[in-house]
Amino acid sequence: MGLTAAPPPDTSEALIAALVLRARQGDGAAFGALIADQYERIYRAAWRWCGNRDDAEDIAQEVCVKIGQGISAFDGRSAFSSWVYRITLNAVRDWQRAGARRGRQASAFAEVSHTESAPEQEASATSRQLWDAVRQLPDKQRDAVLLVYAEELSHAEAATIMGIKEATVSFHVYEARKTLRGLL
Template identity: 50%
Template sequence: MLAGTEKDEERLVARARQGDREAFARLVERHYDFIHRVAWRWCGRQTDAEDIAQEVCMRLARALRDFRGEGRLRTWLYTLTLNAARDHGRKTAREKAKTEAYAVQALTEGGPTAEAEDEAGALWEAVRQLPTKQCQAVLLVYGEELSHEEASEVMGCAEATVSWHIHEAKKRLKVLMKDGAREN
């Protein structure tokens, strides 16, 4: 990396640490391909790599204030990405075990449980309550199984913006689903 580029990156990091969203978006845009590439190499699946890259972007938003600048940002991002990939692998293994248990239950009991169908219905109902851009991003990425890049083309925005909308949607969905569970 050239000295001028390093100084530019230091300025972006400093601005992003102070809450400048534009600077943060530029950092994410600048490093997203690297994060995605590392994630893809770690897990070997495009959809998992996209999920991991999104998680790293969310973690970056929270952890950037702790970045001391003692090393290169890219090295720090590499560590964040590998940690997110490991976490994703553990989560995927747990979900696979649950799915297999549901499949066994469905085969032995003659189909998906009403409870599982109700949960899925409640989740999609909550998605429809999200702000428009968040709802679109979730529906395109999770409902239509488009990549973040494809969703960004449909929505007419940057890929990083799609990731941000999904990040915000997940936060809202946790609250909406928790509130919905309390009502029942």
């Protein structure tokens, strides 16, 4: 009978929980530390959804403001990172709706100017074409693909963020694969 030691506690989760508690109580330094910890993830997710550095920066800053406004209401029923992804997803959807109202074309959102540098994993032209195609998917398919593949979240984590069942995330990913085969 082989006994194994329990894995060490995840200190990063404990640290985040402590920072969240302090930030909820109005500690500005704790809030700053939370934003510093989450900002790259927020920006990366926004960039993948919109494909434009300037828009991604605007979205990331808007998300930080929304986190500040809502931190006191965060109840801890989900992981803090899931809550942040949810806010990011909603901010991207708000940005897309605002763009549609201004009459922008969806393909214009995915353009990356020559002065922008995409994240390393999207440096190749083939990868850029793939992510451009992903941005053309229907909303729920796009969101599921970006959360599962780009953000490397489990279907369960993506389901929590999207507010749907895990099986529905799997269905959206399956449908997205079929759609992408036709686009590429």
